[in-house]
Amino acid sequence: MEQEGPLFILGVFFVLGIVALTVVAVLQNKPLPENLKYGIVLDAGSSHTSVYIYRWPAEKENDTGVVQQVEECKVEGNGISSYHEKPVEAGLSLQACMNKARDIIPVSKHKETPVYLGATAGMRLLRLTNSRVADEVLASVENTLRSSPFDFQGARIITGQEEGAYGWITINYLLGNFIHSSPWFNIMPNSKEGTSGALDLGGASTQITFVSDENIESQDNSLRFRLYGKSYNVYTHSFLCYGKDQALRLQLANTMTGQNITLLDPCFNSGYMRNVSTADLYSSPCVSGLRILTAPQTIQIQGTGNYQLCKNKVQTIFNVSHCSYSRCSFNGIFQPGLQGEFGAFSAFYFVMDFLKLTKEKVSLDSVKDTVERHCSKPWAEVKRESGRIKEKYLSEYCFSGVYILSLLDLYGFNSSSWEDITFLGKIHGSDAGWTLGYMLNLTNMIPAELPPSPPLSHGGYVGLMVFFSVFLLFILLTCWLTFRKPKCLQKGII
Numbered sequence: 001m002e003q004e005g006p007l008f009i010l011g012v013f014f015v016l017g018i019v020a021l022t023v024v025a026v027l028q029n030k031p032l033p034e035n036l037k038y039g040i041v042l043d044a045g046s047s048h049t050s051v052y053i054y055r056w057p058a059e060k061e062n063d064t065g066v067v068q069q070v071e072e073c074k075v076e077g078n079g080i081s082s083y084h085e086k087p088v089e090a091g092l093s094l095q096a097c098m099n100k101a102r103d104i105i106p107v108s109k110h111k112e113t114p115v116y117l118g119a120t121a122g123m124r125l126l127r128l129t130n131s132r133v134a135d136e137v138l139a140s141v142e143n144t145l146r147s148s149p150f151d152f153q154g155a156r157i158i159t160g161q162e163e164g165a166y167g168w169i170t171i172n173y174l175l176g177n178f179i180h181s182s183p184w185f186n187i188m189p190n191s192k193e194g195t196s197g198a199l200d201l202g203g204a205s206t207q208i209t210f211v212s213d214e215n216i217e218s219q220d221n222s223l224r225f226r227l228y229g230k231s232y233n234v235y236t237h238s239f240l241c242y243g244k245d246q247a248l249r250l251q252l253a254n255t256m257t258g259q260n261i262t263l264l265d266p267c268f269n270s271g272y273m274r275n276v277s278t279a280d281l282y283s284s285p286c287v288s289g290l291r292i293l294t295a296p297q298t299i300q301i302q303g304t305g306n307y308q309l310c311k312n313k314v315q316t317i318f319n320v321s322h323c324s325y326s327r328c329s330f331n332g333i334f335q336p337g338l339q340g341e342f343g344a345f346s347a348f349y350f351v352m353d354f355l356k357l358t359k360e361k362v363s364l365d366s367v368k369d370t371v372e373r374h375c376s377k378p379w380a381e382v383k384r385e386s387g388r389i390k391e392k393y394l395s396e397y398c399f400s401g402v403y404i405l406s407l408l409d410l411y412g413f414n415s416s417s418w419e420d421i422t423f424l425g426k427i428h429g430s431d432a433g434w435t436l437g438y439m440l441n442l443t444n445m446i447p448a449e450l451p452p453s454p455p456l457s458h459g460g461y462v463g464l465m466v467f468f469s470v471f472l473l474f475i476l477l478t479c480w481l482t483f484r485k486p487k488c489l490q491k492g493i494i
């Protein structure tokens with residue numbers, strides 16, 4: 001017993017020491033309380049404006065996939081370019097969504113929350129028609145945003161190139177492709193390699209963006225990025241006037257005749273009718289060159305619902321007769337061969353989703369069959385089946401389906417590469433679109449090089465500390481029991 005006393009005390013101190021060490025290590029290294037940051041981006045598109053609110057933990061700013069969309073507020077009414085006759089009202093239209101942002105973002109964060117507005121093809125077209133009015137519309141939205149409690153960072157018309165690039169950055173960031181593509185992750189088995197191309201179909205323009213190994217023959221279509229320690233050679237093109245609304249105008253303008261008040265149109269379901277003012281039709285710079293001076297003031301479109309005739313009509317809006325490069329998509333625009341997987345969003349998704357073609361991979365032939373069947377349905381039946389959908393959207397699915405198939409065909413998608421396209425609405429809760437990429441870039445949240453990171457996560461570190469402490473305790477206990485055993489046996493205790 002005289003020998004056990006000091007040993008027991010020593011053991012107790014040892015155990016206490018290990019416990020204290022573990023507690024100190026865990027407390028000292030416990031993660032700081034999460035400091036959330038917010039950012040707001042307004043997507044002022046040709047057909048409508050959406051206000052996106054993003055949130056991310058400040059400590060993880062440079063990780064990939066940490067920014068989350070917490071809200072999309074759709075602004076009532078049409079896009080800001082539709083306010084060309086009353087520019088002051090463009091800013092007022094944003095007020096309700098900005099009030100919503102004020103409610104969602106904690107007051108303590110308002111002053112540090114950046115707000116960006118990017119306008120796309122609708123405003124590009126308005127600037128072509130009347131640059132002074134376009135400036136007035138921008139000044140009006142700027143006024144509203146400046147008077148919000150947030151940190152206003154600018155309202156501008158982004159270029160088609162930026163729109164393509166930021167859409168590509170958004171989807172690859174959300175899909176986690178940048179870190180997977182880094183050299184460090186590529187050595188891991190089963191890691192998904194490469195990036196996904198981006199296909200965006202808006203109302204007034206459409207973008208195609210993808211990584212290419214080929215020589216990009218026209219400088220305007222070439223982008224070079226260095227992201228998370230890897231370089232990317234990216235092809236991008238934005239076709240102004242080839243968004244789905246402007247493409248429909250082009251298609252109508254191409255078949256207008258001098259006198260006829262009615263226009264039979266195979267791209268609308270039979271039994272559907274719509275009146276179109278020719279002044280409105282020709283107000284777009286996309287079709288102003290096609291104006292027929294003798295056209296009546298109003299024409300009535302009457303649908304005949306014929307897929308094949310619609311396809312022939314849609315094809316008239318693409319020019320495939322000239323190309324001064326080794327390969328073109330259409331209208332003399334260079335495009336290298338398609339490469340890799342593609343994510344298709346905006347109207348590509350809206351239309352395919354309506355036709356129930358997004359959930360699983362469907363062959364190109366089945367997609368054509370589905371569009372053909374939809375086009376041949378009488379309007380009354382279409383309405384009966386999906387009456388709750390806005391009439392503008394519902395009436396245009398036949399045209400849009402045919403248009404999407406024609407556009408993707410000209411990009412070079414065939415029966416086998418069709419399988420590489422995924423139609424995307426949201427990715428992990430965030431909308432696919434250019435806005436997130438725009439904010440990531442302007443807030444410097446995407447580093448050129450891989451940020452240094454500790455070899456162990458906090459959880460891993462604490463786990464290891466606890467494991468080794470328990471292990472040491474176990475060794476100590478075993479030694480102690482082994483050392484005591486003869487004595488215990490001697491005394492007949494054990």
Ligand SMILES: Nc1nc2c(ncn2[C@@H]2O[C@H](COP(=O)(O)OP(=O)(O)OP(=O)(O)O)[C@@H](O)[C@H]2O)c(=O)[nH]1
Pocket residue numbers: 044045046047048079120121122201202203204205206243244245346347350351354393394
């Ligand atoms: N079916 C359907 N169509 C929609 C929906 N939202 C928008 N659209 C239409 O789809 C087309 C593309 O919409 P967006 O992607 O919002 O286009 P945008 O951003 O306004 O236009 P851009 O400035 O060219 O990018 C337009 O013709 C819209 O009218 C929807 O929820 N369902």
Ligand SMILES: [Ca+2]
Pocket residue numbers: 045046120201202203346
């Ligand atoms: Ca858009």
